[in-house]
Structures are given as structure tokens and as C-alpha cells.
Amino acid sequence: GKSRGPKYGQIIDAAVEVIAENGFHQAQVSKIAKKAKVADGTIYLYFKNKEDILISVFREKMGLFVSCIEEAMGDKETVEDKLLALIETYFKNLSENYHWAIVTQLELRQTDKRLRGKIGEILKDLLILLDTIIDEGKLQGVFKQEMDKRIARQMIFGTIDETVTTWVMKDRKYDLVSLAAPIHHLLLSGLLKD
Amino acid sequence: GKSRGPKYGQIIDAAVEVIAENGFHQAQVSKIAKKAKVADGTIYLYFKNKEDILISVFREKMGLFVSCIEEAMGDKETVEDKLLALIETYFKNLSENYHWAIVTQLELRQTDKRLRGKIGEILKDLLILLDTIIDEGKLQGVFKQEMDKRIARQMIFGTIDETVTTWVMKDRKYDLVSLAAPIHHLLLSGLLKD
Numbered sequence: 001g002k003s004r005g006p007k008y009g010q011i012i013d014a015a016v017e018v019i020a021e022n023g024f025h026q027a028q029v030s031k032i033a034k035k036a037k038v039a040d041g042t043i044y045l046y047f048k049n050k051e052d053i054l055i056s057v058f059r060e061k062m063g064l065f066v067s068c069i070e071e072a073m074g075d076k077e078t079v080e081d082k083l084l085a086l087i088e089t090y091f092k093n094l095s096e097n098y099h100w101a102i103v104t105q106l107e108l109r110q111t112d113k114r115l116r117g118k119i120g121e122i123l124k125d126l127l128i129l130l131d132t133i134i135d136e137g138k139l140q141g142v143f144k145q146e147m148d149k150r151i152a153r154q155m156i157f158g159t160i161d162e163t164v165t166t167w168v169m170k171d172r173k174y175d176l177v178s179l180a181a182p183i184h185h186l187l188l189s190g191l192l193k194d
Numbered sequence: 195g196k197s198r199g200p201k202y203g204q205i206i207d208a209a210v211e212v213i214a215e216n217g218f219h220q221a222q223v224s225k226i227a228k229k230a231k232v233a234d235g236t237i238y239l240y241f242k243n244k245e246d247i248l249i250s251v252f253r254e255k256m257g258l259f260v261s262c263i264e265e266a267m268g269d270k271e272t273v274e275d276k277l278l279a280l281i282e283t284y285f286k287n288l289s290e291n292y293h294w295a296i297v298t299q300l301e302l303r304q305t306d307k308r309l310r311g312k313i314g315e316i317l318k319d320l321l322i323l324l325d326t327i328i329d330e331g332k333l334q335g336v337f338k339q340e341m342d343k344r345i346a347r348q349m350i351f352g353t354i355d356e357t358v359t360t361w362v363m364k365d366r367k368y369d370l371v372s373l374a375a376p377i378h379h380l381l382l383s384g385l386l387k388d
């Protein structure tokens with residue numbers, strides 16, 4: 001998006017809905033304009049094209065998402081509790097905003113490599129949060145000293161992400177938030193019996 | 195695919211290459227025919243359409259992939275060693291068949307829900323292998339008794355899958371197979387210091 005203005009937020013919210021309901025490829029700018037109750041031309045004041053809308057929406061919502069997780073982590077004493085707060089807040093946000101979940105788990109898995117690169121750059125804001133937890137856990141001597149940060153991050157994010165994708169593919173048949181505690185336990189202590 | 199014949203294998207192999215190099219959406223049947231050195235019409239003797247080719251290719255290769263993992267697991271005594279054999283064979287196959295990796299990590303992430311459903315059904319053959327390891331580990335009292343099989347499976351598969359996707363997105367800059375041992379260790383005993 002080029003710059004902000006009163007209608008920016010309206011367009012962003014309409015875009016999430018239209019993309020979630022129609023899929024990115026069928027989400028014409030005119031559909032988004034209609035849902036946002038603005039003229040088609042207004043959209044082009046803020047966004048270059050449909051791809052720019054997708055990326056801007058993701059960047060915007062990722063900012064909110066990361067702030068929300070940081071806030072939940074803020075008052076936790078231990079690194080274990082911070083990780084639990086992260087997973088719980090992650091699941092809670094996607095449960096409460098199912099349109100976000102459809103967009104992140106299905107529509108943002110674009111095959112176009114350039115677009116994927118842009119999505120990856122925004123995803124980094126979330127992965128950096130995981131890195132801070134891993135660093136802190138190692139520094140405090142709570143986490144394994146020898147473990148590779150990238151591998152640990154890929155395990156945590158991969159587990160969360162696969163759990164959310166399965167939940168979306170299963171049409172929210174079960175409660176996602178209640179999976180946070182058992183996943184947290186498995187990530188901390190692994191498959192082996194304690 | 196409807197039935198087998200001498201040219202079936204040729205078409206399958208050509209399809210993997212064409213899809214990996216051009217992306218599924220740009221992989222016209224005529225391109226696949228040319229690469230397979232068959233007439234366009236020959237393809238339609240075996241496959242209904244491009245989507246049928248994608249699904250058939252995935253089913254065919256998944257069969258080989260799963261057999262290869264089962265063979266590697268076969269001579270392992272402990273459930274821990276079986277899990278290591280699975281991860282190592284998984285990474286080895288995708289390292290040696292980079293076209294497969296591009297197709298599985300990028301092109302099979304289709305947003306079309308019906309197509310995703312079909313892909314999920316084939317993926318089950320791989321997930322069932324994980325389930326047998328989890329069941330065996332629980333039965334032998336090596337793995338946590340109380341853990342949910344689906345959550346454990348989503349952790350193992352999610353970790354492997356995210357690791358492979360990052361490696362593909364990073365254009366194979368580093369060795370994937372050497373990540374098997376540290377990932378195996380993390381999955382078994384978690385983030386916490388032993």
C-alpha cells in the first residue's frame with residue numbers, strides 16, 4: 001500500500017473477507033471495492049494491484065498479530081510460560097478470525113516464487129519472536145545449549161502451522177485453543193517418556 | 195490415471211519435470227507430451243486432465259517414497275532408530291530428487307479445496323507410517339503414554355515439512371540430510387535441557 005487514509009482500513013478488512021471467501025485468484029479488485037463500499041478507483045489510490053493488496057493485508061495483520069503475542073508474553077516470568085502464551089495467543093487469534101486462518105493457511109501458500117519471497121519477509125516478524133524465546137531459553141540454561149536456533153524455530157513454527165492447517169482442512173471440527181497446552185508440553189519435552 | 199501401459203511411466207516422469215520447472219498452472223498438457231515424447235492425445239488415454247496428472251503423479255511417487263522409508267525402517271531394532279531412518283530417508287529422497295521437492299513443497303500447496311482434499315488423502319499414506327511409529331513407541335513404553343497421536347504426528351510431520359520448505363525456499367544452500375540427526379534429537383527430547 002502506498003500511503004494511509006480513512007478508507008485504507010476499510011479496504012484491508014474487505015480484502016481479507018473477499019480473499020477468504022473467493023480465494024485469491026477469484027478476488028477481483030472490483031469485488032473488494034464493492035465489499036469495502038468504495039469506488040474501484042479508490043483502491044488504486046492505495047494499492048498498485050491485487051498482489052499489493054494481499055501483501056499489504058498480510059503485513060498489516062501480522063503487525064497486529066505479533067503485538068498481540070508480545071503483549072501476552074510480556075507478563076510471563078519463565079521462558080516456558082512465554083512459549084505457552086505465544087501458542088495460545090496464536091491459536092486464539094486464528095480461532096476468532098477464521099477469515100485470517102483461511103488466508104494464512106491456504107491463500108498465502110502461493111507458488112509464485114517472487115510473491116513467496118515477499119510473504120517470507122513478513123513471516124520473519126513472527127519467526128523473530130520465536131528466536132527471542134529460543135535465545136532466552138538457552139541463555140538461562142533452560143533449553144538445550146547445543147541446539148541450532150533455526151532447527152528449533154522450524155520445529156516450533158512447523159508444529160503450530162501444521163496443527164492450524166489440519167484444523168482448517170477439517171473445517172474447525174474441534175477446538176484449536178485447547179491444543180495449545182499439549183503441543184507446548186510435547187515441544188518442551190519431546191516424544192520420549194519423562 | 196485410468197490404466198497402465200508402456201508410456202504411463204514416461205508421462206509421469208515428464209510431468210514431474212514440467213510441473214517443477216514451469217509451475218502447475220503453466221504446465222500445459224502439450225508441454226508434458228513434448229517432454230515425454232508422446233502425442234498430446236496419448237496423454238488423454240491415461241489421464242482425464244492436468245489435475246488428474248498431478249494427482250496420479252503424486253500417488254505414484256508417494257507409493258515409491260513410502261516403500262523406500264518402510265525398507266529403511268525394516269531392519270531397525272528400536273522405535274527411536276525407526277524414526278531416524280524415516281527422517282533420513284525422507285530428506286535423502288527429496289535431496290536426490292529436487293524436482294519432487296519443488297512439486298511437494300510448492301506446487302502441491304493448492305488453494306482449491308477439492309484438489310487439496312485429494313492431496314490430503316494421498317498424504318495419509320505417509321502419515322500412517324508416522325502413526326505406526328507413535329503407536330509402537332507408546333506400546334513399548336518408550337514414548338509418553340498420555341500423548342495424543344494426532345498432535346504427535348502433526349509435530350513430527352510439521353517439523354519435517356517446514357524444514358524441507360525452508361530448504362527449498364533457500365535454494366538448497368545447505369545440506370538437508372545432515373539435519374536429520376539434530377531434528378530427530380529435538381523431536382525425541384524437546385527443547386528443554388536433558
Ligand SMILES: CCCCCCCCCCCCCCCCCC(=O)SCCNC(=O)CCNC(=O)[C@H](O)C(C)(C)COP(=O)(O)OP(=O)(O)OC[C@H]1O[C@@H](n2cnc3c(N)ncnc32)[C@H](O)[C@@H]1OP(=O)(O)O
Pocket residue numbers: 162165166169170173174179210251252255256259293294295297298299302303313314315317318320321344345355
Ligand atoms: C512430483 C511429485 C513428487 C511427489 C513425491 C512424493 C513423495 C514425497 C512426499 C513427501 C512430502 C509430502 C508433502 C506433501 C505436501 C502436500 C500436502 C500439504 O500441503 S502438507 C502441509 C499441509 N498439511 C495438510 O494439508 C494436511 C491437512 N490434514 C488433513 O487434510 C487430514 O489430517 C488428513 C486427510 C491428512 C487425515 O485426516 P483423517 O483421515 O481424518 O485422519 P486424522 O487422524 O487426522 O483425524 C481423525 C479425526 O480426528 C480429528 N482431529 C485431527 N487432528 C486433531 C487434533 N489435533 N485434535 C482433535 N481432533 C483432531 C479429525 O477432525 C478427525 O475427525 P473426523 O473428521 O473423523 O470427525
Ligand SMILES: CCCCCCCCCCCCCCCCCC(=O)SCCNC(=O)CCNC(=O)[C@H](O)C(C)(C)COP(=O)(O)OP(=O)(O)OC[C@H]1O[C@@H](n2cnc3c(N)ncnc32)[C@H](O)[C@@H]1OP(=O)(O)O
Pocket residue numbers: 016057058061062065099100101103104105108109119120121123124126127150151161356359360363364367368373
Ligand atoms: C488476511 C491475512 C490475515 C493475516 C493474518 C496474519 C496473522 C497470522 C499469522 C500466523 C500465520 C502465519 C502463516 C503464514 C503463512 C504464509 C507463509 C507460509 O507458507 S509458511 C509455511 C512454509 N514456510 C515458509 O514459507 C518459510 C520458508 N522460509 C523462508 O523463506 C526463510 O526461512 C525466511 C525468509 C522466513 C527467513 O530467512 P532468513 O532471513 O535468511 O533467516 P534464517 O535464520 O532462516 O536463515 C539464516 C541463514 O541460515 C540458513 N539456514 C536456514 N535454515 C537452516 C538450517 N536448518 N540449517 C542450516 N542452515 C540454515 C539460511 O540459508 C540462511 O543463510 P543465508 O541465506 O543467509 O546464506
